Amino acid sequence: MKLRAYRVESSPKLMVIPMIDIIFFLLVFFMMSTLHMVYQKTMPVNLPPAATVHQEVAKPLTISISNSGTLYWEQEEIALEALRGRLQRIIASQPQQAVVLRADQSVEHGKVIVVMDELKLAGVQKLAIAAQQKQR
Template identity: 25%
Template sequence: MPRRRGHGGLEISAEINVTSLVDVVLTLLVIFMITAPMLQGGVEVSVPRARTESVPSSEGVIVTVDRQGAVFIGDEAVRWEEFERRFPEVVRAKGAKSVYLRADQGVPYGRVVQVLGAMKAADVATVGLIAEEENPGGGR
């Protein structure tokens, strides 16, 4: 029987080569793993250590007081004169039930109490204080 044209010695392979797809996915995974901690962002402060639980970052409004005593709502710096007016507006706009205060450990206690008092006056359900875990490794 004569050989037909087009049916040479090579067989047709219907398999998909996914090696390059896996390379791309793993590269993206590494990029996201490196950038995810940076995306938490916020204002850089050195909060005190205490026995604490982690706070969900998407929940509530976070107010930060940095070492110089500057006040931030989220990432936005706010003058003290504006804070008492703007803070309740931000809480209402986000529909937040809880708010959190992050204060640098070098901030005078009086400044923290002043900001905390203004936050409580905004009629929020709870005001939490953010601190770092005392023993992040879990050991004593």
């Protein structure tokens, strides 16, 4: 009686489906980790908290107002009088250009309104005001 003859001898096989699952998992992992690597190069300001904070996907221009009231275009200091002309040149070529206004929470409300007015007079149609996520 030979028992060995009844056994099915199988050779090892390469399982493709689990390998595809692992590759997709790694792909999603690296895609999600690169989202956290994006760093917005602007002047550091202490943003006020807000319950609804939304971040634009496209790269907007960033105008910052520091706690001393100094105005910044990205990281470059700019005078309020020069802001409108510079923005008008950009809006002329890119009418849908988004602008994010980042103002320190200790800046006077009137200063923020003056800057917002200059942005609107320059023709900015997409204006966002930056805020931090409120801690619960």
